[in-house]
Amino acid sequence: MDRLSPTTLHRLPIGILKPDYDRARVATGIVHLGLGAFHRAHQAVYTDALLKEDPRWGILGVSLRSPETRNALAPQGGLYSVTASDGAGHQRRVIGALTGLAVAPEDPAGLLADLADPRVRIVSTTVTEKGYSHDPATGALRADDPDIRHDSANLGHPRSTLGFIVGGLRLRRQQGLPPFAVLACDNLPANGHTLRGLVIAFAALIDRDLAAWIEGEVRFPSTMVDRIVPATTDADRAEIGAALGLDDAWPVVSEPFSQWVIEDDFGGDRPAWDLSGAQFVRDVAPFELMKLRLLNGAHSTLAYLGYLMGCPTVAAAMAEPDLAGLVADMMREEVTPTLPALDGFDVATYHAALLQRFRNPALKHRTAQIAMDGTQKLPQRLLGTIRDRLARGLPITRLALAVAAWLRYVSGTDEQGQPIDLRDPLSQRLRALADEAGPVAHRLAPALLSLTPVFGNDLPKDSRFSSAVELALDRLFRNGTRATVEHIRQSAR
Template identity: 85%
Template sequence: MDRLSLATLDRLPAGILRPDYDRTTVATGIVHLGLGAFHRGHQAVYTDALLKDDPRWGILGVSLRSPDARDALRPQGGLYSVSASDGAGHRRRVIGALTDVAVAPENPAGLLARLADPAVRIVSTTVTEKGYSHDPATGALRADDPDIRHDSLNLTHPRSTLGVIVGGLRLRRQQGLPPYVVLACDNLPTNGHTLRGLVIAFAELVDRDLATWIAGEVRFPSTMVDRIVPATTETDRNEVRAALGLDDAWPIVTEPFSQWVIEDDFGGDRPAWDRSGAQFVRDVAPFELMKLRLLNGAHSTLAYLGYLMGCPTVAAAMAKPDLAGLVEDMMRDEVTPTLPTLGGFDIAAYRTALLARFRNPALKHRTMQIAMDGSLKLPQRLLDTIRDRLARDQPITRLALAVAAWMRYVSGTDELGAPIELRDPLAGRLRALADDAGPVAGRLAPTLLSLTSIFGSDLPADARFTTAVMTALESLLRNGTRTTVEQTRRATR
């Protein structure tokens, strides 16, 4: 079967949208670090919709590790399809916003040269929590990270996200060019502020004058991004191939819902993303907090408990009435009271919409995928909510069960004795600690709680937290996940 490309676009079936602009006129105004499924199903879609009126904002997509995206997309001229799917069907479109795809390790100096192009005015990121080389409990730079150590001494050939950003900024400063805007699009608390602090801290390792210049001249708007974009499966590829009549090596299958809230702090020209559905605001923080705690916190809870109950996907986990009910109760009773009031925003309706999105049968969002990198995700998705609850002397029963489920998950085997593949930056250490403690709540919980990079020093010292987690973990190990979820829901209703 022929490949999706500019030459085959006119062979697409009617009803499939395709770029309505001349791609030869599109310039690269954005360099995006972390060319994964999420960016291609979210920010690139918003950008594609405005290129007809403003072709200055094409995207150079950069893979920081693997050549897979380049190998899949470059033969297609950067084109790929996005299918927004739910129980009612599929809405498909072809995205042409990518002007090229680069692989950073293959030519890091060349990447920095492209960052120094005056036409580039935004560098955006979706590198996941682990891509920022920071301590998630404190937000501080991990100066001992091997890539950070390398880049602080070899900034002309960077390996890390921070090294690429600072290396490009240094080159622009040397050439007398204005800096680009750095736009974080990952699920980090106050992501722009967090990334700014990390960039400046790294720059200080290289050149204090450069760090001072960055602090005074570079803007780091915060954002809130929301769309469920599962990893593409072979089944997805086959379904898209049949629908397009063309082979798309890396299609995106996502949900119809999409939200992007952006702090309007660019200091000059910016893409008119609001014309394609994004929202520019003065303060992103309340939206970000709502999404991190309600969507992402619920997702992680479903992932760990659902996986332990034998549910391969979020939709399958939501098909378990007690688990779905427990998550709904947690969102309403334990999470929502910690959120600020958003004038005119209906949080109850947002919760209802989230539950419907979780149940979307067309999305095969794997619980194992969400469970990845839990050591980095727990602090902002669950632990900060717990801190707020404890500060108000409020119960944390369901939230503590989610933390205990993570502990049960990292113990290494499921309830049938099968090994659990742990994908986490701390995987080796977590597995060693769990193996040493054994499947005994009284040993496993304190051992894992000793990881201050995850739990800080405050939570392990709070008996309300440690007792709740220990109680939940003991039940998971003794009674199993299904029974524990049922009992917890009954006890907290």
């Protein structure tokens, strides 16, 4: 089968959308760090829809580690397909927004030069929570991170997200150019504010004058991003290739739903993303908190409990009545009361829509994929909600079970005695703690809860939290996940 490429675009079947603009006229206005599936299914799609009217906003896509995405898409001229699927069928389109592909470790100095291009006005990021070299419990820079130590001494050849951002800004300042805006698109609380603090803290390690210039001149708008994007499988590639009549080496699969809320604080020119469905607002925080706690918190709960119950996907987890009911109850009873009111926003309708999205049979979103990097995800997805409820003297029964499920997952073996492939930046430390404690709740819970980068200093000392988590973990070990979910769902009502 021939490859998807600029020369084969005309062969796509009727009904598959393709770029309706002259790609030769598209200039690079955005450098995106973290060229993964989510960016290609989300921000790049919003941008692609604008390029016919405003071709100044093409995207240089940068992989910070692996050359896989570049190697797959370069022979395709940067083209790739997005398939949005649900029970009603498929929507397919080919995206042409990528003007270039780069692999940062291959030419870090060249990437810095790209960041200093005056046509570039935005640098955006989807590097996952672990890509910001920070302490997820506090948001502070981890100055002992190996990449940060390297970059602070070698800013001309950086390795880290922060190193490239600060290195690019330093070049622009030296050349008398205005700074680019930095647009964080990861699931971090106050992601723009958080990234701003990290960039300034890192810059201060190198040059306090540079840090002061960044603090005064550079804008870091916050965003809320929402679209479920599972990892692409070989089966996806085969099915999509048959539908396109062309081989797409790295297509993206997603759900039809997509949302992007952006703080309108760029300090200069920016794409009219609102014309392609994004929403510009003065304050992203209420939208962000709602999404992190309801969608992401529920997702992680489904992932850990579902994985332990033997459910390979979120849809399979939602097919378990007690688990689906427990998650729905948690969203309604424990999470929603911690959220600020949004004028005109119907939370009950949002709950129902989330549950329906989780049930989407066309998305093979693997619980193991969502379960990755738990130390980076728990603080904003579950622990913030827990802190708010404890401050109000409210129970945390279901939320404590979700945390206990992560502890059970970290223990290393599933309920059939099979090893769990633990993928986390702190995996070695987690394994050491779990191996020393063993599968005993009163030893394992305090050992893992002692991780201050995750739980801070406050939660482990609060007996309401530590006792509830240890009790739930003991039930998981003694009775199994299925029986524990059923028991807690019934007793928490």
